[in-house]
Amino acid sequence: MKKWIGTDESGKGDYFSGLVVAGVMVDESTASKLKELGVKDSKRLSDSRVKVLSDSIREICPHSVVSIGPERYNELYSRLRNLNRILGWAHARVIENLVTQTSCELVIADKFGNKRYIEKALMEKGKQIRLEQREKAESDPAVAAASILARDGFLKELKKTGDKIGVLLPKGAGIQVEEMAQDLVKKHGEGVLGSIAKVHFKTTQKLKANCSSPQDSANWEKAERLDRIWAPWRTKYIFSPLAEECIFCEAAKTEHRQPNTDFVLYRGEKAFVIMNIFPYNNGHLMVAPYRHTANVEELTQEEVDSLFKLVQKSVKVLKAKMRPQGFNIGMNLGKVAGAGIEEHLHIHIVPRWNGDTNFMPVVSETKVISQSLEEAYKLLKEGFTKI
Numbered sequence: 001m002k003k004w005i006g007t008d009e010s011g012k013g014d015y016f017s018g019l020v021v022a023g024v025m026v027d028e029s030t031a032s033k034l035k036e037l038g039v040k041d042s043k044r045l046s047d048s049r050v051k052v053l054s055d056s057i058r059e060i061c062p063h064s065v066v067s068i069g070p071e072r073y074n075e076l077y078s079r080l081r082n083l084n085r086i087l088g089w090a091h092a093r094v095i096e097n098l099v100t101q102t103s104c105e106l107v108i109a110d111k112f113g114n115k116r117y118i119e120k121a122l123m124e125k126g127k128q129i130r131l132e133q134r135e136k137a138e139s140d141p142a143v144a145a146a147s148i149l150a151r152d153g154f155l156k157e158l159k160k161t162g163d164k165i166g167v168l169l170p171k172g173a174g175i176q177v178e179e180m181a182q183d184l185v186k187k188h189g190e191g192v193l194g195s196i197a198k199v200h201f202k203t204t205q206k207l208k209a210n211c212s213s214p215q216d217s218a219n220w221e222k223a224e225r226l227d228r229i230w231a232p233w234r235t236k237y238i239f240s241p242l243a244e245e246c247i248f249c250e251a252a253k254t255e256h257r258q259p260n261t262d263f264v265l266y267r268g269e270k271a272f273v274i275m276n277i278f279p280y281n282n283g284h285l286m287v288a289p290y291r292h293t294a295n296v297e298e299l300t301q302e303e304v305d306s307l308f309k310l311v312q313k314s315v316k317v318l319k320a321k322m323r324p325q326g327f328n329i330g331m332n333l334g335k336v337a338g339a340g341i342e343e344h345l346h347i348h349i350v351p352r353w354n355g356d357t358n359f360m361p362v363v364s365e366t367k368v369i370s371q372s373l374e375e376a377y378k379l380l381k382e383g384f385t386k387i
């Protein structure tokens, strides 16, 4: 019997919360069942109807849903600077999840950009399938069902995001959304946006333009900087006032914090080793002095010794635990050179493997990433203790 997959996304036009992509596989028989149930483009259905129908779709059809929360979304956006690449990646993931469950040759997706983005992101298993991108693809029952699952997933995400700060977040990007955002910024500070909204939307610029005092604008700049260096160990601080200190200084003094939460692997005499988790590449480490300084020429001899000893130690540990075939080691001094955190110098150690792609390990689902992060942390921590 003829089988095909439909995919669709939800949330790309909503300021609050993240993005959800869903895929549904149908055959001729389930497709007609879906039609009988009244499955159609989710934009033409009420939220309550979406909820009821999504339960039925999940019962009848193989399906897959990928949710990208707002923090993760902002992280991806600041790295990729292109919504279509994020979408391409997420569509490819749901397609792969489905073709792993059962064979299928045809995928129909809504026309969101260039299908090259999906094709590029498809791995081995997904390579054989034929991809059709259509305008108004929602008239296809598989795509319509996917649009319902995606919308349902997004509504749940939106609720979850609102629960974090105890409000009901509105959909879309209209005036109601702007007013809510303005209120939340007043209440929690600008830093809150990075964990509840898509900060690249014009809405953020509008809020910024509305600030009155120079202090306000200074805070904004700081908030933007924090978005760029967003890291999980900061999440517990997100709702408190913005910390004055840089993330290296903060990590440097978290001596007694629980293991596995600060991603500090080793503390030497004058410097320490921390995992680079933004963006996360397998085994990417940083060595930084405890002292907050931006200038390499100001380091003391002891600091230089400690830093380089730790570079050696890191390479040893990585070789033993991850068996890379090579390394990139270096420093970026000053923003113009690409430093993410220019005020506190640090040495990057990036292990390299033959054929490693930068894109795939970086652009993974939040859950997958945090697991592999924690696993990598455990593995390397063990190495730093023993080697």
Ligand SMILES: [Zn+2]
Pocket (backbone or CB within 6 Å): 245, 246, 247, 248, 249, 250, 291, 292, 293, 343, 344
């Ligand atoms: Zn610092």
